[in-house]
Amino acid sequence: MVLRFLKFLTSFVLAALVAALGVAAMYGLKWARELPDYRELDNLTRSLGSETRIYARDGAPLGSLIPKVGDQAISRTIVTLNEISPFMVGALISNEDRRFFEHYGLDPYGLGRQVQRVARGDSVQGGSTLTNQLVKNTLLLDEYQQARTPDRKFKEWILSVQVERSFTKSEILQTYLNTIYWGDGGPVELYGIYSAAQAYFRTTPKDLTLGQAAYLTVLVPNAGRYFRYEEVRPLMRVLLSRMVEDGWITQAQMDAAWREKVQPRGWQVTYDDAGNVKAAKLVDRTAKELKAVVTTRAPHFTQQVEQELVRRFGRDVVYGSGGLRVYTTLDPKVQSAAETASREATGLPPGATLAATVINPYNGEVLGMIGQKLRGTEPPAAWNNAAQGQRQIGSTIKPLLYTTALSTGLSQSHREEDRPVSFPCTGCKNGVYEPKNFEGATTYRDMTIREALDRSLNLVTVRLADRIGLQTFFGKIRELGLQTNDGTGLAAALGAVETTPVKMAAAYAPFVNGGLYRAPRYITRVTDARGAVLFDVNSQPAQGKRVWTPQVAWLGLDMIRGVVNDLNEAQGGLAGRAKFGEWPVAGKTGTSNGPKDFWFVGTTPLYTGAVWVGRQQGGDMPIYYYSGYVNAPIWRRMMELAHQGQALRQFSEPPGIQYVDAPDQQFLPNVKLAVLDPNYRDAANTEVQADAPPPTLYRETTYRPGNDPDSLLVSLDRTTNRLATEFTPPQNIVQRRVQLEDLPGYAPDESPAPLQDEQADPEAVKAARGVTGTTQSVPPVSAP
DSSP states (O other): OHHHHHHHHHHHHHHHHHHHHHHHHHHHHHHHHTOOOGGGGGGHHHHHOOOEEEEOTTSOEEEEEOOEETTEEEEOOOOOGGGSOHHHHHHHHHHHOTTTTTSSSOOHHHHHHHHHHHHHTOOOOOOOOHHHHHHHHTTTHHHHTTOOOHHHHHHHHHHHHHHHHHSOHHHHHHHHHTTOEEEEOSSSEEEHHHHHHHHHHSSOGGGOOHHHHHHHHHHSSOGGGGGOHHHHHHHHHHHHHHHHHTTSSOHHHHHHHHHSOOOOTTEEEEEOTTSOEEEEEEOOTTTTOOHHHHOOSSHHHHHHHHHHHHHHHOHHHHHSTTOEEEEEOOOHHHHHHHHHHHHHOOOOOTTEEEEEEEEOTTTOBEEEEEOSOOBTTBOOOSOOTTTTOOEEOGGGGHHHHHHHHHHTTOOTTOEEEOSOOOEEOTTSGGGEEOOOOGGGOOOOSEEEHHHHHHHTOHHHHHHHHHHHOHHHHHHHHHHTTOOOOGGGGGGGGGTOOEEOHHHHHHHHTHHHHTSEEOOOBOEEEEEETTOOEEEEGGGSOOOOEEOSOHHHHHHHHHHHHHHHHTOOGGGTOSSGGGOOTTOOOEEEEEEOSTTOEEEEEEEOSSOEEEEEEEETTOOOOOTTOOHHHHHHHHHHHHHHHHTTTOOOOOOOOOSSEEEEEOSOTTTSTTOEEEEEOGGGGGGOOOOOOOOOSSOOOOOSSOOOOOOOTTEEEEEEETTTTEEOOTTSOGGGEEEEEEEGGGGGGGOOOSSOOOOTTOOOOHHHHHHHTTOOOOOOOOOOOOBO
8 A cells, every 4th residue: 555655656746747847848938938139238228328418619518318217317327347447346246246257147056045045944135146137137127127026037047148158248247337226316316337436426437446336336236225324334344355355356455445434425424543434424315416417507408409419310329329428509608698688688578488599690500599588596498489489570571571672683772662552362351461560650652671671661561572572582581491381471571480589590690691591500519428429510511501692691781780770769760779889780670460479680790699579378468568678688688798708890791882872861861771883783693483373362370281391280289389189279279380300399298197087179189180170360460
């Protein structure tokens, strides 16, 4: 009976073992099929993410573009092994994996100790090699989130062996040191040895001392030890002893390191001569936080830099590959001037904000930018009105029209009637478009276009636009980087065109630089973290596109100099408040219907700039404000600060210009007009294009889809200036034409959080998709 039972028991055990092996094999095959590709470790610098650091033109740091893991911003800078102190390498190996150079991913001694602990009923501790930890924290992180499961451990072992066969020990160690989590850095989480060295000691990994390296290594298993220095100190002594045993350091080096007065950020630690701690007090829990990582100077400018980087290199390169080093066009002095002018601007209409920008008119470099009204030390809202806010530009478009007229052969003394006029208009009230001057004032006389621009008269302007033809005008507008559409009609001549302050500044730059248009740019040089050059503007100089001849550009400049200088306030001058010091100033005010938008765009021989004022969510402002009183002083303050210390310069006049007395001296006293020398008649060389039928429909702001391949008609939420969603109320949706390169800046919130009882409005869904009904609006009456 006993023998029979033993046979049964033996058969049962064998059957159980076979079954167990079968189950293990089945699960092993299943888990093996689910293994991630170990070769992805080669691209780890991309998946890890790294800071991209941004600098001003003088090398001053502006801030960093910070990658995220989920919703958490992380601070990580990828470094190579030769950029890390040998003390750090030795400390890490002695503490975490003393047989790192002897095993092939799995340490049999460590596994044996684990089996013994399990047999005794003890908790499982350690045993993982550096390679195991690296695989767990990279290739398997997203799948298991540190969970201890049999399948994760199996995959970890298999992947570790594959990694050890394919990568050198140095590569594994380097990647591990760039991967470790080193605690809370305040607004960011600390990943990698560079961030740890910066956070805890404000030094670089290369310059870590032996004592500092031992301290950081002790934090690896538990970053919370930072708050318990009395616990860290004895662990450091054990680690230093191990390093002596392992041959990383000598006994003398250990003794010196123990006497080293290690002072982690935020702690006040006193030692005796033997290196023993006499007192340790945590005086500032936030001292190790890397606030400087996320503190950005000129945040709106930096937003534009980020968009240009992503457009040029792609998001993976910007936030991976060890990070980039980006040198920009921003001039700290000009930026400070814009910020000061914004903070000092106290005469804004109720509820209004502002935007301002300054560019170099000779190369298109953006030197300064603010996208919101700055109020004390309060951080500005994220939306950038200087580069994202599409606003009607009002009469600031008129100098572009008048200069186009001059380029067709007309002169500043050309006359148009300042009398009521009407044009056939299918979509307008009573079938006609009847523009009016601001506040309905009309002189009922013929006048020169020089005087008409000085007084910003709409009736003369519309007649002039009709004379040269909309196709001629629109062609020139597009060459200047502005978007319009035939459906806007003659109202475009009065400012029914929407664009941004930075693009308006670029459109005025040809007046100063001899007639060349250059798109605004923000970046001069980009390198990777090792210094390899990825982009250098000097190797790809912007040639500029000729819009005017130098002579016609000068005639246009002379016209906007007249807007600033011809008339004083008693005579109806509009922009005299923009003048400062002895510097020559030229520019134009602008006010859109409502009034909704106030503008001043102007230039000196040195800088060209634009200032916009309006309400963030749109809407009318009080009628007793106007741009000459609101914007021109802000522009003046910005420019006088930017010009401080600069040698006085004059505008550079080209050959072929003569001057004559202005007719009607009673209206323009002592004014001389710039005219073309007869020998330079070819300078006025714009061909007049016939307007194409059918007749134009005049509208205020709504654009029809056009054939422009570089722009797109989108639906925006007027309250956020971002793309409309299904939760945007229909009354808040407006159609806007946006440059394709600017589209990322209009992205809606990634995770909109509607109220629990909120349902998508079917009409809003249709409107957001562009399925809106046709609405009729009254064409604008442009104010000065």
